[in-house]
Amino acid sequence: MAERYSRQILFPGIGKEGQAKIGSKHVLMIGAGALGSGNAEILVRAGIGRLTIIDRDYVEASNLQRQQLYTEEDVSEKLPKAAAAEKRLKAINSDVEIRAIIGDANPEVLEELAKGTDLIIDATDNFETRMAINDVSQKYRIPWIYGACVGSHGMSFTIIPGVTPCLNCLLRTIPLQGLTCDTGGIIAPAVQMAISHQSAEAFKILVEDWDAIRATFVSFDLWRNEYTSMKMSKAKFAGCLSCGEEPTYPYLDKENRTKTTILCGRDTVQIRPSVQGEVSLEQLAGQLDSLGYSVKGNPYLLSVELGVERMVIFKDGRALIHGTKDLTHAKSVYQRIMG
Template sequence: MDERYSRQILFTGIGKSGQQKLRSKHALIIGAGALGSGNAEILARAGVGKITIVDRDYVEASNLQRQQLYTEADVAEQLPKAAAAEKRLKAINSDVEVRAMIGDATAEMLEELASDVDVILDATDNFETRMMLNDVSQKYNVPWIYGACVGSFGMSFSIIPGKTACLNCLLRKIPLQGMTCDTGGIISPAVQMVIAHQSAEALKILVEDWDAVRTSFVSFDLWRNQYTSMKMSKAKDPGCMSCGESRTYPYLDHENRTKTTVLCGRDTVQIRPSIQGEVSLGKLASQLDQLGYTVKGNPYLLSVEMGSERMVIFQDGRALIHGTKDLSHAKAIYQRILG
């Protein structure tokens, strides 16, 4: 087995002892899309002993441009991403234990998994899940690595409980609207750049080389040739409800999660974000119009035709998804458009 990892063992940052540590560690990846599939493949090839992947979606043709574990056969079979990833990863390295979990990453699931993982990688598509991840990380003392990308832009930050600022320190509130891959597109090199940052940090954490872990917030724009690394040593907030002195882990509280309700007598789901804020309806309308959606609006709301479904978005972030009573499906549509 040493032959398999010989080039990795030759690297002084890992060596034989580091390789042994990797074999004994467990990585949890939330999301099996572009970032999740890339990180999972790198960690499997590196010989991480156990990898758990959580994802609620299935493989579609539009995924193949950047989601490296999947094939046209997976699209034809409409395989769940987590299941397709598990199959591919086991073919890459049969020595690694891979566990696929098909479904939403709920607070309950994350808390149950956190007791047995050494690092969590963020490969999700929405900030509600990220904030739950952040609270679970702090509550159970598990490092996690934030990552996001859209267009040619990407960012990453390693969050170490007790040492670095957490995501709640940085954001203070969940942003309600920004570009997503469905509204702003994405190029594969941006994905690969974020994966490189995340997987490198994961390897440092798993071999316990804490001095090498990056404490700065990295962002870049590959198309505009921009790269920024911002120090975060002063960003940690003693009053933060997620990591501060009187922490309450607010995003694990059921009352602070996105609310979904089927409207009585109507084929409609109402979605209300946990934290209200103003959505830029004009900017969103322009993005969706360029993507070919039929968009109508006024100063108070935006109506978006989506085949047999229609989404009405209000300035405060509330939305009505017409044409479905499926709460999970409606929530997925909401997060795909609003991020």
């Protein structure tokens, strides 16, 4: 299959040795939305050895404008993004070992997935998950690449444990939170620009060209023709609880986690059950149907409707309550339907 990667091998920064390294590495992708699907496709086309991709959501029509792996058929079937991504990625490159996980990237899951991982790429949409990624990265000394975009704006930063500041350090100087969730929309070119920054850094890490890694925090606005690159070496904080002299990894602590989450940019609340366990979707569908609910499903999830309310239930017991940002109301809907 040398011909397949010939143009990539011709690039001096990669070459035959670099291509061999890419083919031996394992990348963990957190999220299969806009950034996740784009980064995953680039890595799979480049011949990454293994890709693990985890996502908690399913494909909706509004995703098709910028999430490049998905189709109208995925929307009609309400396929989980991880499952749809796996199907498409295997069709692109059958030589790559791809593992898709439909579920929440909580700290326990992240710590388990971190084993044997060479790089973590952030493609999530919330800071609770990002901070857990950051702590897992520091605890297990795994590089990770932060990325975000909204509107025409995007940003990226590469975090190397023991070398660069971590995300917890950056939060002391850069107001990142305001860019994680927005109702002002997003344009696909901003997504592609953020993906380009992340994937280029990923290649540098995978071929172990550490000197080429960008040491700056990049921020851009394509609509306003703005591009900023900031040196962040002074942001490293000795007292940081994630990467400092005496780390405690606070975002892996159970006390710092929530059971409910408002999904970014949507009138949707995710609820995670306090007791983890697999749900029999077939049995649950029969029970809910007998109670008068309108139930549709596939092997991965159930969509339950009663009047204006809709809830999607996954095998792991997670549920998405659509049409509300009210956590109390969402919990009541969950309890009423699930019992």
